[in-house]
Every structure is written in structure tokens, then in C-alpha cells.
Amino acid sequence: MKHPVNCFILIAMKHGNLNPPRKTGRPLSFDRATALHQAMLLFWKHGYEATSLSDLTKAMGITPPSVYTAFGDKKQLFLEAVAHYLSGPLTPAQIINDAPTARAAAENLLNAAVLGDTGDDTPPGCLLASSAQSCSAAAADVQAELASLRGTIETCLRDRISRAIETGEMPPHTDAEMLAGHVMAVIQGMSTLARDGANRDKLTRIAASAMRSWEE
Amino acid sequence: MKHPVNCFILIAMKHGNLNPPRKTGRPLSFDRATALHQAMLLFWKHGYEATSLSDLTKAMGITPPSVYTAFGDKKQLFLEAVAHYLSGPLTPAQIINDAPTARAAAENLLNAAVLGDTGDDTPPGCLLASSAQSCSAAAADVQAELASLRGTIETCLRDRISRAIETGEMPPHTDAEMLAGHVMAVIQGMSTLARDGANRDKLTRIAASAMRSWEE
DNA sequence: GTTATTTCGTAACGATCACTAGGAAATTCA
DNA sequence: TGAATTTCCTAGTGATCGTTACGAAATAAC
Structure with a gap:
């Protein structure tokens, strides 16, 4: 019996740079997964637009430039948080x-x-x-x-x-x-x-x- | 058989200054009810926080000071719009x-x-x-x-x-x-x-x- | 050690936010 | 007509928004 494609895993992969293949340069000074989790909790509580970048950086423990280098802009961070939300334990x-x-x-x-x-x-x-x-x-x-x-x-x-x-x-x-x-x-x-x-x-x-x- | 108090009418009355008893001064240059209705439609579509005062004044056809003299601040305008929403035709x-x-x-x-x-x-x-x-x-x-x-x-x-x-x-x-x-x-x-x-x-x-x- | 690459924190960017002085205009009442 | 009252519009207030230059710091490759 053929299972349909699990779209949520695809989404997680589409947005997920959870372990970007970096070779040189200064390493990230924070854990990307836990920062994403904190962002998810904040979006969960206050929603997309009502969660400010100031709130996010405070909860994630990093500065705005770090958010942008690690996750892109606010929209990409949110979509990745949604993918994280949908990714487990069971889609x-x-x-x-x-x-x-x-x-x-x-x-x-x-x-x-x-x-x-x-x-x-x-x-x-x-x-x-x-x-x-x-x-x-x-x-x-x-x-x-x-x-x-x-x-x-x-x-x-x-x-x-x-x-x-x-x-x-x-x-x-x-x-x-x-x-x-x-x-x-x-x-x-x-x-x-x-x-x-x-x-x-x-x-x-x-x-x-x-x-x-x-x-x- | 006793009917319970209709709380929605009470709410509408609480917020409603639909016809404030004015005796002197320059009259309102716009129809308060239709302005409220336009505000309600905007809040309905975009929600409370995502609806800006700029959006509201544009839709209501009045300037920010007129909003504040007629309705109070944004929060009061929203609550009155909610009361208007709940007030008819049937609560x-x-x-x-x-x-x-x-x-x-x-x-x-x-x-x-x-x-x-x-x-x-x-x-x-x-x-x-x-x-x-x-x-x-x-x-x-x-x-x-x-x-x-x-x-x-x-x-x-x-x-x-x-x-x-x-x-x-x-x-x-x-x-x-x-x-x-x-x-x-x-x-x-x-x-x-x-x-x-x-x-x-x-x-x-x-x-x-x-x-x-x-x-x- | 030098170079290349990437992230770091500081400090700001222009735009928009809700909100409001301040004075002119329009009404009622005397 | 004149005084009192209220609303009108213009133009701005300080605060916060998402975002980003910029140079220093930290790593890998050579």
C-alpha cells in the first residue's frame, strides 16, 4: 500500500537550513535549533505580525543581524517556525x-x-x-x-x-x-x-x- | 417565562454614543454610523492590530483628529465596532x-x-x-x-x-x-x-x- | 602567518505607528 | 452681533517597526 507524500516533511526540508554546510568563517555562537524553538513559542503566543523582532531577539538571545544571517528575514523565520511546529512528533x-x-x-x-x-x-x-x-x-x-x-x-x-x-x-x-x-x-x-x-x-x-x- | 438579560444590547448601549446630546458647537461633518460601519468592515477584514489608523481614516473618509473626537482612541473605536457587529439584525x-x-x-x-x-x-x-x-x-x-x-x-x-x-x-x-x-x-x-x-x-x-x- | 570567509555587536536607517498641539471654521445661545 | 462651544484640517509628536552599514572578531584553508 502506497503512502501519499508527506508534504510536511517536504516543507520542513524546503525551509530547513538546520545544518548549513559551512566550511570557513566564524561559527554560529548560538544553537540554531533552540533559537528557532524560542521563536516558534513566541509566534505561537502572539502570532506573526504582533511578534516584533525586538521580542524575538530578546527571546532567542541574539541580536537582529544574527537573526538575519541565520534565518533570513522575519517572514522566513516565521515560516521555518511553522515548519518546525508541524514537524513533530507526528505530522x-x-x-x-x-x-x-x-x-x-x-x-x-x-x-x-x-x-x-x-x-x-x-x-x-x-x-x-x-x-x-x-x-x-x-x-x-x-x-x-x-x-x-x-x-x-x-x-x-x-x-x-x-x-x-x-x-x-x-x-x-x-x-x-x-x-x-x-x-x-x-x-x-x-x-x-x-x-x-x-x-x-x-x-x-x-x-x-x-x-x-x-x-x- | 423570564428571559435572561440580553447582554449584547447592554454592550451596544455601553459603547454607543451614536447620537450624543450636543447642544452647541460645530456639528459633525460626517455620518457617525456609516463611518463606524466602514471601520467595522476594516477591522473585520484585517483584525484589530493590523488595521492602522491610516487605513481607518482612509476608509471612514475623515482625518485622525475627527476619529478621536468622535470615537475616542483606536481601542474604543474597535470595541464599538464589535458592539455594532453584534447588534444586528439578530443578536x-x-x-x-x-x-x-x-x-x-x-x-x-x-x-x-x-x-x-x-x-x-x-x-x-x-x-x-x-x-x-x-x-x-x-x-x-x-x-x-x-x-x-x-x-x-x-x-x-x-x-x-x-x-x-x-x-x-x-x-x-x-x-x-x-x-x-x-x-x-x-x-x-x-x-x-x-x-x-x-x-x-x-x-x-x-x-x-x-x-x-x-x-x- | 596570511588570506578568505563568515558572524559578531553597535548603531543607525527610513517608514510607519497611534496620537495630538494649535488655530481656523461652524454652529447655538444670548 | 458677540460669546461660548465643538469640530475642522494641517502638521507634526515621540516611539517603534523591520532591516542593514560597518568594522571588529573568529574560524578554515594555505
Whole structure:
């Protein structure tokens, strides 16, 4: 059985200069991975535009020129932070395609979102859902990039459901787009609820409530 | 039967100086209501922080000092725009409490959200859900204000469900917090989907999918 | 040791941010 | 008409935005 291409790994590779092949010159005086992680946490909490370079350099422990030599500009740093966010421990595509059934795929995706929304060492909510909800015209391309990433997850889930219909796992009258869209809506809505203070237990029950749409 | 207080009308009254009782002095050279409406549309599209005063004055057709004399500062203008957004044609509390059943309340609320998310003359999505998802520390109070408004709607719906349990309209084992939270999550998630390009038909089906959680 | 290459911190760049003096203009009331 | 009041526009305020010259410092190759 052929697995579809994991787009998120590709994205991580596209943006990732995690170990650039340098041969000469002064070495980096900071750990690039931990600096990126700190940047991710800040973008996660305050979003793309509201996070200033002053905030970033403070959290990353480096000066603005170091940010630009190591990561490019603010936009590239953010996109790499998003790729870092999506890169582990399990990518959405892995969660969907490793599940034994389409229903389990949706359930696992929802529960993974709950865990991500309510982590102890991370800000509440989902970076992909909240960090560029609304932004200025200057950041329209960043907004579109995140929308594309969200769309990729939804497409991946919808395709998984469509395959389940073909194999007879789900009834032929199943509306794959509707079910996938509902799961995505709940995932993104739970991010807001988490930011508004909802705890893990409440979100878990909401996810279970959403799965009741899958009962025959 | 006593109806709960409609908090949204109170909010609108709190912020509303729509017709301040002036007796002397030079009159306003612009229509305050339409200027507020234009500001609301801009906040709706780009959010609170990403909408600059320069953008606002351009859209409202007035100069910065006029904004400050008529509306206070940017924060007050935004909150009044939110109150304007929530004030009509039907407030969420009206939709919930006018419905014959708790199930109809949820259904009507979801469908009203779909209509609001996909209006022809308004930006896609929901202003309440998207305009301050993530913001800087300086706007934390605005963020909290919107979270409070969202929480009021959720509480209103949950109370409606609790009443339905008491009257026997819904079974006693019903989890009111879960059902209300699920509806709120879908509403806020649909806002993101609408911003990402989902049309009215797709959102309507998603809302219908969410209501399947209410089947016995 | 010399050269080439890269990163370092300091200090600034122009642009834009939300916001406001200050005085002229327009209204009401006497 | 004259005084009081309020809004008008012009032109700016200081602060912060993302970004970058610039020269010193640190490494590898020779």
C-alpha cells in the first residue's frame, strides 16, 4: 500500500537550513535549533505580525543581524517556525495515514489537536490556526501560506475518507468533504477555546462530541 | 417565562454614543454610523492590530483628529465596532432564546454563523472569532474582551441546554457544556474555513454535520 | 602567518505607528 | 452681533517597526 507524500516533511526540508554546510568563517555562537524553538513559542503566543523582532531577539538571545544571517528575514523565520511546529512528533499526514480506519484518523487528529492545544510547555491553542488569522495586506502571502497548509491537512483527511468509501469501510453516501470540513472546523475552533481558557478535559469531550457525527 | 438579560444590547448601549446630546458647537461633518460601519468592515477584514489608523481614516473618509473626537482612541473605536457587529439584525442571545428548542437554538446559531461568515457585502469569516485571535501584549485587554463576549454566547447556549434538560426536552445525561462547546468550536472554526475560501454551501453542510451530535 | 570567509555587536536607517498641539471654521445661545 | 462651544484640517509628536552599514572578531584553508 502506497503512502501519499508527506508534504510536511517536504516543507520542513524546503525551509530547513538546520545544518548549513559551512566550511570557513566564524561559527554560529548560538544553537540554531533552540533559537528557532524560542521563536516558534513566541509566534505561537502572539502570532506573526504582533511578534516584533525586538521580542524575538530578546527571546532567542541574539541580536537582529544574527537573526538575519541565520534565518533570513522575519517572514522566513516565521515560516521555518511553522515548519518546525508541524514537524513533530507526528505530522498530521502521519496521524491520518497511520490510522487503521478513516474514523480513527479523524479521532486521532482531533485528540492530537487537543493535546497540542493544551500542552504544559507551550502556549494554548494551535499555531497554525491562530498565528495569522487576520493580518495586514503586507502579510497576505503569509496568511495564504498557512491557509494552504490547513487545506493540505483537510485534503489529506478527505482523501482518507474517500478511500474508506471505496473500500467499503464507510457507506457510499458518505459526504467526505463535509466530514473532513467538520473535523477541521472543530480543530480550529478548539484552538480558540483553548486560548480562551478551556482545559484539556473539556476539549476532549468536545472532540468526542464531534465524532458523534460519524455514527451511522 | 423570564428571559435572561440580553447582554449584547447592554454592550451596544455601553459603547454607543451614536447620537450624543450636543447642544452647541460645530456639528459633525460626517455620518457617525456609516463611518463606524466602514471601520467595522476594516477591522473585520484585517483584525484589530493590523488595521492602522491610516487605513481607518482612509476608509471612514475623515482625518485622525475627527476619529478621536468622535470615537475616542483606536481601542474604543474597535470595541464599538464589535458592539455594532453584534447588534444586528439578530443578536446571538436572541437567536438562542427565541428558538423553540435547545436543539433549534444550536441549529439556528450555527446557520446564522454560516450566513455571517459568507455575506456578500462583508468580509469572510466572523469578526468576533478572527479579529483578535493573536495579538501583542499591548492588546491583551482587547483580546480578553472578545474572549469574554465569546464566553457569554457559550454560556447563553449552555444555559439554554440546561433548561432543556430540566424541562425534559433533552435526556438527563446530556452534557450541556460539551454540546455548547462543540457548537462554539464549529462556529469559530467555520470562520477560519470561510476565510480560507469555503463557500456557503460547504459551511451549511458542516453545520449540519455538527448537529448530528445532537441525535439520540 | 596570511588570506578568505563568515558572524559578531553597535548603531543607525527610513517608514510607519497611534496620537495630538494649535488655530481656523461652524454652529447655538444670548 | 458677540460669546461660548465643538469640530475642522494641517502638521507634526515621540516611539517603534523591520532591516542593514560597518568594522571588529573568529574560524578554515594555505
